[in-house]
Amino acid sequence: MARFEGKRVLITGGTSGIGLATAKRIVDEGGEVAVTGVSQDHLDEAGKALPSGSLVLRNDASDPKAAQDLADKVQDQIETLDALYLNAGYGKFWPVTDTTTEAFDDIMNVNVRGPALQMSKLKPLLADNAAVLLTSSVAPYLGQPDGAVYGATKAACLALARSWSQDMADRGIRVNSVAPGPIETNFMSDLGFSEEEAEEFKEKVKNQVPLGRMGTSEEVAAVCCFLLSDDAAYVSGSEYFVDGGMTKR
Numbered sequence: 001m002a003r004f005e006g007k008r009v010l011i012t013g014g015t016s017g018i019g020l021a022t023a024k025r026i027v028d029e030g031g032e033v034a035v036t037g038v039s040q041d042h043l044d045e046a047g048k049a050l051p052s053g054s055l056v057l058r059n060d061a062s063d064p065k066a067a068q069d070l071a072d073k074v075q076d077q078i079e080t081l082d083a084l085y086l087n088a089g090y091g092k093f094w095p096v097t098d099t100t101t102e103a104f105d106d107i108m109n110v111n112v113r114g115p116a117l118q119m120s121k122l123k124p125l126l127a128d129n130a131a132v133l134l135t136s137s138v139a140p141y142l143g144q145p146d147g148a149v150y151g152a153t154k155a156a157c158l159a160l161a162r163s164w165s166q167d168m169a170d171r172g173i174r175v176n177s178v179a180p181g182p183i184e185t186n187f188m189s190d191l192g193f194s195e196e197e198a199e200e201f202k203e204k205v206k207n208q209v210p211l212g213r214m215g216t217s218e219e220v221a222a223v224c225c226f227l228l229s230d231d232a233a234y235v236s237g238s239e240y241f242v243d244g245g246m247t248k249r
Contacts, residue, residue: 004031061114181243
């Protein structure tokens with residue numbers, strides 16, 4: 001299958017987890033990719049995992065100046081994008097009483113302001129009939145006790161995708177979002193879970209997910225690639241759940 005032959009795709013937050021799995025699949029299907037990340041370890045990992053012609057860029061979505069820098073590099077080295085996956089973001093959970101201005105601003109800046117500014121700068125570089133994808137989450141639908149602000153950021157990503165799908169329709173640009181459930185990534189280690197806590201979480205998930213297991217990055221990447229490819233040429237303004245049925249219980 002060569003759905004991405006001749007296609008140029010940018011994936012923010014593409015140096016690990018779902019983003020990197022998506023980048024690998026796009027390359028396997030004939031596409032050219034550029035990925036961004038912040039962690040040097042993840043940048044190095046992506047550099048080894050992707051072909052030598054791929055662009056691996058350090059870019060921090062929390063920095064408001066980084067969006068213009070990213071657009072400048074893309075214009076200089078790629079020129080036009082056939083697909084854009086705005087995936088950069090992170091999860092953090094805390095009790096309502098622990099909400100601080102700093103914590104609120106930090107996660108909102110990355111998860112919401114980041115893609116909003118990136119789109120404002122990258123939109124002129126999108127080809128007609130391009131595809132755009134954002135990462136939402138099941139979090140807004142689950143109402144997790146300590147996840148109010150994180151869930152709000154992901155609900156905002158869905159709102160961005162739906163609004164942009166209308167804004168860009170005149171150029172044939174499709175905009176969708178993907179909502180992963182519990183996925184086996186570095187998410188839990190980034191949250192500071194010990195191995196024991198991670199195993200306890202996985203066991204808990206089995207009771208919440210009808211399919212009885214965690215998902216994989218590759219399973220989410222398969223849906224992402226569908227939405228980013230011409231196979232989804234008549235899909236726009238939609239949200240696809242990849243959660244083993246978790247939100248449908």
